[in-house]
Amino acid sequence: TFCLVNSGRHPTDMNHTKGGLVIFTANSHPSSRELGKRIAERLGVELGKVQVYQEANRETRVQIQESVRGKDVFVIQTVSKDVNTTIMEMLIMVYACRTSCARSITGVLPYFPYSKQCKMRKRGSIVSKLIASMMCKAGLTHLITMDLHQKEIQGFFNIPVDNLRASPFLLQYIQEEIPDYRNAVIVAKSPASAKRAQSFAERLRLGIAVIHGEAQDAESDQVDGRHSPPTVKTTGAIHPSMEIPLLIPKEKPPITVVGDVGGRIAIIVDDIIDDVDSFVAAAETLKERGAYKIFVMATHGILSCDAPRFIEESAIDEVVVTNTIPHELQKLQCPKIKTVDISMILSEAIRRIHNGESMSYLFRNIGVDD
DSSP states (O other), X not given: OOOSSOSSSXXXXXXXXXXXXXXXXXXXXXXXXXXXXXXXXXXXXXXXXXXXXXXXXXXXXXXXXXXXXTOEEEEEOOOOSOHHHHHHHHHHHHHHHHHTTOSEEEEEEXXXXXXXXXXXXXXXXXHHHHHHHHHHHHTOOEEEEESOSSGGGGGGOSSOEEEEOOHHHHHHXXXXXXXXXXXXXXXXXXXXXXXXXXXXXXXXXXXXXXXXSOOOOTTSGGGSBOOOSOSXXXXXXXXXXXXXXXXXXXXXXXXXXXXXXXXXXXXXXXXXXXXXXXXXXXXXXXXXXXXXXXXXXXXEEOOOTTHHHHHHHXXXXXXXXXXXXXXXXXXXXXXXXXXXXXXXXXXXXXXXXXXXXXXXXXXXXXXXXX
């Protein structure tokens, strides 16, 4: 069982922090402040006094209502439905703390926005790099986040980044809430998520299955990179005897499941569940192959648009996500959605950073591929 307080300290030390700690929630949406309240309660401190609101012209205004001079400030921001407003709230609050002479400003973003846009696509841009640069420029001195979509995003920052993992909490949920989990198989809905599935399977001593051949999603290799020069054969600009070889286009194979799921519980694992079409299609495929119960486990439950309705009508029995993103409304629409609280590891990370303690305890047994 994953336990954060069993690290050579008395359990009650969890709630003790030295002076000069201020915790703010930067989100103007009430449901998004819940995580900040949980973290502050675990640390035994009150949330800092701040007003964050939108003016009539939709400009964001932040007013800090207590002194932060010479203090360690932690700004907790969860991503609401309006992600762009969320980013501006974060940037303005960080800059307000910087101009108010805070000693350090640590951003706590359990879900890093725009993390899917971390690769160059045609004539697009790497938006994750832009967001990272803006946060550093605003005055952020440290970032705490969880399960980045690509771990390489840490390299976009020129400040320390702690990329925590939610997998210990999800593994604990599997062991405690799925009685016959020994008869389960961990499923990757695409080859891209096979490493995550392998990590879960090895820790639970279970088998693994991989679904291959499903419909191409927005992050397929087919749209990676810039398709330039154009595919039309032109020889005017190069030597007539030279022809640049073109890459053979991919052809989607028939859908197959590598691994046996017949008579088993199928547990699909991924880092983000947003557009649920691929998860619903994977669940139908697994049902056809004989799986009698299907779970979906993910760290970040964005669950946009009609995702709750699609889940409710699908073959999926349960969707388990953490509270890195508020999703209370989606839970009311779909009883299949369950939540795992990760405020414990975030509060411990804040306590260790504030007290100048090592963070390595929070990364025990985590390998390069985890």
